[in-house]
Amino acid sequence: MIFSIYIINKAGGLVYNKDYSEGLSKLTSNEYLVLAGTFHGVHAITSKISPVPGSSGIEMLETDTFRIHCFQTLTGTKFLLVADPQQPSIDHTMKKIYETYSDYCVKNPFQNPEMPIRSEQFDVHLLKLVKSVGGLALSNSNNPYIIGNTGAGSLQSQSAASSSLPPTLPNIASSGLGLGV
Amino acid sequence: MSTNASASSRLSVMSMAASLPSVGGYSSSTPSIYGKRATTNILERHLNKTRGTEVSVNAFAFLFSEMLQYTQKRVNGIQDLERKLNELGYRVGIRALDLLVWRDKNSKRETRVLGMLYFIHTAVWKTMFGKQADSLEKSTENEDEYMISDNDPIVSKFISVPKDVSQLNCGAFMAGIVEAIMDGCQFPSRVTAHTVPIEGYPLRTTILIKLDKEVLDREEQLK
Numbered sequence: 503m504i505f506s507i508y509i510i511n512k513a514g515g516l517v518y519n520k521d522y523s524e525g526l527s528k529l530t531s532n533e534y535l536v537l538a539g540t541f542h543g544v545h546a547i548t549s550k551i552s553p554v555p556g557s558s559g560i561e562m563l564e565t566d567t568f569r570i571h572c573f574q575t576l577t578g579t580k581f582l583l584v585a586d587p588q589q590p591s592i593d594h595t596m597k598k599i600y601e602t603y604s605d606y607c608v609k610n611p612f613q614n615p616e617m618p619i620r621s622e623q624f625d626v627h628l629l630k631l632v633k634s635v636g637g638l639a640l641s642n643s644n645n646p647y648i649i650g651n652t653g654a655g656s657l658q659s660q661s662a663a664s665s666s667l668p669p670t671l672p673n674i675a676s677s678g679l680g681l682g683v
Numbered sequence: 684m685s686t687n688a689s690a691s692s693r694l695s696v697m698s699m700a701a702s703l704p705s706v707g708g709y710s711s712s713t714p715s716i717y718g719k720r721a722t723t724n725i726l727e728r729h730l731n732k733t734r735g736t737e738v739s740v741n742a743f744a745f746l747f748s749e750m751l752q753y754t755q756k757r758v759n760g761i762q763d764l765e766r767k768l769n770e771l772g773y774r775v776g777i778r779a780l781d782l783l784v785w786r787d788k789n790s791k792r793e794t795r796v797l798g799m800l801y802f803i804h805t806a807v808w809k810t811m812f813g814k815q816a817d818s819l820e821k822s823t824e825n826e827d828e829y830m831i832s833d834n835d836p837i838v839s840k841f842i843s844v845p846k847d848v849s850q851l852n853c854g855a856f857m858a859g860i861v862e863a864i865m866d867g868c869q870f871p872s873r874v875t876a877h878t879v880p881i882e883g884y885p886l887r888t889t890i891l892i893k894l895d896k897e898v899l900d901r902e903e904q905l906k
Binding site for chain 1: 843
């Protein structure tokens with residue numbers, strides 16, 4: 503299950519954010535920016551404090567209920583993927599996200615680099631990608647990681663499903679930041 | 684006679700290449716000191732050999748994106764931008780026609796409109812975009828209008844047009860190519876591109892070809 507995707511530009515600004523699960527409580531747009539900026543800072547610090555020279559920054563941040571995966575491109579753009587701890591083949595998904603980004607953002611003449619991403623085709627293809635890796639909460643009836651969600655219609659199974667995906671965004675933000683600071 | 688001439692000109696190119704120092708990997712075929720030749724220089728390559736000489740879609744997409752950004756800075760308004768794109772396409776088309784006619788050994792000169800359009804629909808599209816166009820239709824409203832449609836045009840594959848310039852169709856570039864080929868074959872016409880999305884193909888582009896009156900008059904005589 504994939505909860506959210508964020509893209510942070512090389513200056514630490516949030517250029518794209520999208521949630522793919524319904525149960526998440528929303529942050530204000532300002533809080534999203536703060537989250538992105540803070541992660542950018544933490545990422546820079548972690549790469550500096552490493553005893554091994556030339557280390558990459560933080561790659562994964564783990565809690566009981568979710569993981570934040572980070573992938574930094576050669577040009578300094580960071581992709582953050584908030585996912586279920588059991589979500590398989592994150593590396594592959596990350597690569598596909600990068601591919602989608604380079605196809606529909608970098609090659610789009612109307613998309614300025616380092617600016618907020620407004621590209622319809624990017625949205626469409628990213629959604630398709632998240633669906634294809636079983637990332638959507640809406641289509642989780644065939645997701646083996648959600649136990650007790652056999653019938654999407656019944657109220658009981660729905661509550662079971664929602665209790666098994668507890669991370670709400672404030673959770674993610676506070677624990678993520680807490681660990682960083 | 685002509686083969687002799689071309690052979691000697693080929694030789695002179697090769698001897699020039701041999702006498703010039705190679706410039707930073709630009710010419711990979713310059714004979715090295717070991718006398719080996721890795722690949723053939725694009726200038727020495729035979730024009731009729733097309734296998735393995737295709738250009739990557741990504742390389743094209745980057746180039747086209749830069750062309751659009753360059754043009755966008757130098758125009759006022761969308762109409763102007765489309766006109767410029769059309770001009771750029773025209774320059775491509777006039778050269779492509781030359782190459783196509785050279786490659787197609789049994790080609791005859793098309794004298795009828797339908798044959799000409801079919802040539803564009805198949806041969807031109809195949810050479811330029813690696814597939815045939817998806818449809819060739821005659822307008823039901825106007826006698827002088829024909830339409831060639833491409834369900835998934837390579838030109839706008841990676842492009843999302845923002846809302847404020849939503850009337851823009853990057854297919855204007857393709858329209859320019861078609862216009863050049865029509866012009867070059869003595870079928871002067873006005874060619875424009877329009878987005879006509881259908882179910883499953885949101886990028887579907889129709890190239891509208893409006894023939895000049897003289898073409899229709901000639902067509903009438905040939906009947």
